[in-house]
Amino acid sequence: MLDIQFIRENPDLVRAAIKNKNREGIDLDRILTLADERKKIAGDISDINKKRNEAQAARDIEAGKRLKEELAAAEEKFKEIEKELVGLLVKIPNIPSADTPVGPDESGNVVVRQWGEKPNFSFVPKAHWDIGKELGIIDSEKAGEISGARFTYLKGDLALMQFALINLVMHTITNKEELAKVIAHAQLTIDPKPFTAVIPPVFMRPQVMNRMARLDPIEDRFFFEKDDLILIGSAEHTLGPLHMDEMLQEAQLPIRYVGYSTAFRREAGAAGKDTRGILRQHQFDKIEMESTTLPEDGLAEQELMVGVQEYLLQQLGLPYQVVLVCTGDMGFPDQRQIDIETWMPGQNTFRETHSADYVGGFQARRLNTRVKRADGSVEPVHMNDATAFAIGRTLIAILENYQNEDGSVTIPEVLRPYMGGKEKIEKAL
RNA sequence: GGAGGAGUGGCUGAGUGGUCUAAAGCACCUGUCUUGAAAACAGGCGUGGGGCAACCCACCGUGAGUUCGAAUCUCACCUCCUCCGCCA
Numbered sequence: 372m373l374d375i376q377f378i379r380e381n382p383d384l385v386r387a388a389i390k391n392k393n394r395e396g397i398d399l400d401r402i403l404t405l406a407d408e409r410k411k412i413a414g415d416i417s418d419i420n421k422k423r424n425e426a427q428a429a430r431d432i433e434a435g436k437r438l439k440e441e442l443a444a445a446e447e448k449f450k451e452i453e454k455e456l457v458g459l460l461v462k463i464p465n466i467p468s469a470d471t472p473v474g475p476d477e478s479g480n481v482v483v484r485q486w487g488e489k490p491n492f493s494f495v496p497k498a499h500w501d502i503g504k505e506l507g508i509i510d511s512e513k514a515g516e517i518s519g520a521r522f523t524y525l526k527g528d529l530a531l532m533q534f535a536l537i538n539l540v541m542h543t544i545t546n547k548e549e550l551a552k553v554i555a556h557a558q559l560t561i562d563p564k565p566f567t568a569v570i571p572p573v574f575m576r577p578q579v580m581n582r583m584a585r586l587d588p589i590e591d592r593f594f595f596e597k598d599d600l601i602l603i604g605s606a607e608h609t610l611g612p613l614h615m616d617e618m619l620q621e622a623q624l625p626i627r628y629v630g631y632s633t634a635f636r637r638e639a640g641a642a643g644k645d646t647r648g649i650l651r652q653h654q655f656d657k658i659e660m661e662s663t664t665l666p667e668d669g670l671a672e673q674e675l676m677v678g679v680q681e682y683l684l685q686q687l688g689l690p691y692q693v694v695l696v697c698t699g700d701m702g703f704p705d706q707r708q709i710d711i712e713t714w715m716p717g718q719n720t721f722r723e724t725h726s727a728d729y730v731g732g733f734q735a736r737r738l739n740t741r742v743k744r745a746d747g748s749v750e751p752v753h754m755n756d757a758t759a760f761a762i763g764r765t766l767i768a769i770l771e772n773y774q775n776e777d778g779s780v781t782i783p784e785v786l787r788p789y790m791g792g793k794e795k796i797e798k799a800l
Numbered sequence: 801g802g803a804g805g806a807g808u809g810g811c812u813g814a815g816u817g818g819u820c821u822a823a824a825g826c827a828c829c830u831g832u833c834u835u836g837a838a839a840a841c842a843g844g845c846g847u848g849g850g851g852c853a854a855c856c857c858a859c860c861g862u863g864a865g866u867u868c869g870a871a872u873c874u875c876a877c878c879u880c881c882u883c884c885g886c887c888a
Binding site: 423430 | 810818819829845846847848849850856857858867868869
């Protein structure tokens with residue numbers, strides 16, 4: 372949610388954001404009118420309360436009775452206006468950063484850099500679903516019978532590789548020395564305070580997810596009405612509110628978490644899309660970074676997260692491109708979104724594997740996560756969330772980039788220590 | 801699932817219908833004193849909203865209710881603690 376004061380002072384910016392993020396149909400004038408009315412009625416309520424306090428001090432019971440009714444009427448009016456106002460306010464997307472390209476959809480995204488050499492195969496590279504099936508490490512058929520479409524079994528060395536990836540990330544960013552290496556590699560100057568590993572809940576209250584501005588579109592969430600619980604679509608959903616309703620001290624920041632969890636998505640609008648393999652699943656495991664910083668450090672924090680993403684991909688030797696996501700394609704709460712697309716030779720294309728979302732104070736305002744500055748002022752914290760590894764998609768990239776003509780898959784060197792020194796995934800006998 | 805107890809400012813904690821405009825202590829800030837610090841003493845010290853300001857209003861887990869008046873009484877919910885049961 373944006374600050375009403377900000378909207379009042381920057382209506383043109385807000386209008387542009389609504390338009391460029393394809394959220395047209397929001398009546399900004401109505402919002403400003405309601406905000407003025409709310410302010411006026413709040414003043415009335417304040418006056419009535421003052422008189423009421425005076426009546427009480429004087430033990431004037433008659434006046435008290437009258438004022439009680441006046442107050443009830445004013446409060447009811449206030450609630451009505453408040454409800455309509457907040458209902459409209461939460462529909463306004465966050466303002467894109469100045470360097471965010473304006474564009475209607477993903478066609479407007481800008482590739483800012485590429486890394487790595489696409490592998491040169493002397494044979495026709497296969498897609499991961501064929502590689503996985505032949506090696507007996509991806510079983511979609513049995514999963515289909517047991518759980519339905521968009522579920523799979525990952526087996527054997529592929530399952531072990533998941534744990535290797537988790538270990539690689541945790542080793543790299545949860546200790547200061549290793550994180551300092553990442554920072555040096557990315558040529559950044561930033562506090563090397565390590566990430567704290569977290570295994571977060573995967574169920575949460577819809578109300579809290581709403582405060583994270585991540586509830587919609589609700590059609591894409593698994594919602595358990597009987598229990599009033601919703602399954603997270605990303606660890607970010609339960610990592611972000613870790614400090615809700617808290618007043619943090621400036622010296623505590625930055626606070627960095629790296630969470631490992633399963634993510635759940637209904638893929639409601641994706642019928643028929645990416646139905647083969649493990650690219651688009653109802654359930655997948657993901658390692659996610661979440662940072663809380665001072666407002667002035669938010670943008671640099673996003674660069675850190677992208678730095679972590681690139682460092683890890685380079686460790687794995689996977690070719691990728693970094694994409695600055697345009698207004699029409701970026702997330703609703705995002706101020707600046709950077710995606711990484713990794714080369715998938717079996718599909719002969721780059722596919723999105725990472726996202727880094729800088730949301731500014733947009734989520735913190737509703738989460739009520741604030742920081743008390745050294746000078747005594749108070750303001751919403753700024754937040755960043757970013758993928759460390761979407762494990763399924765990373766496994767796809769490894770399978771497709773490291774495939775050999777004989778059907779085996781070479782294990783990237785950096786993962787071998789976590790896999791008992793094994794060099795190749797081969798067909799089990 | 802059953803039985804009990806509890807949620808008050810950054811922290812501890814008093815407060816059982818009207819001087820609560822929330823005691824006190826700790827922490828923190830400023831000043832006096834000191835070469836400096838500590839101690840002592842004096843003062844300050846929550847969040848949000850309104851107002852140029854003096855100042856005013858709201859907030860005692862959340863939401864409803866009773867009352868002229870609620871931190872205090874009632875109901876629901878949330879969270880935590882103790883015990884019992886079940887359980888990886």
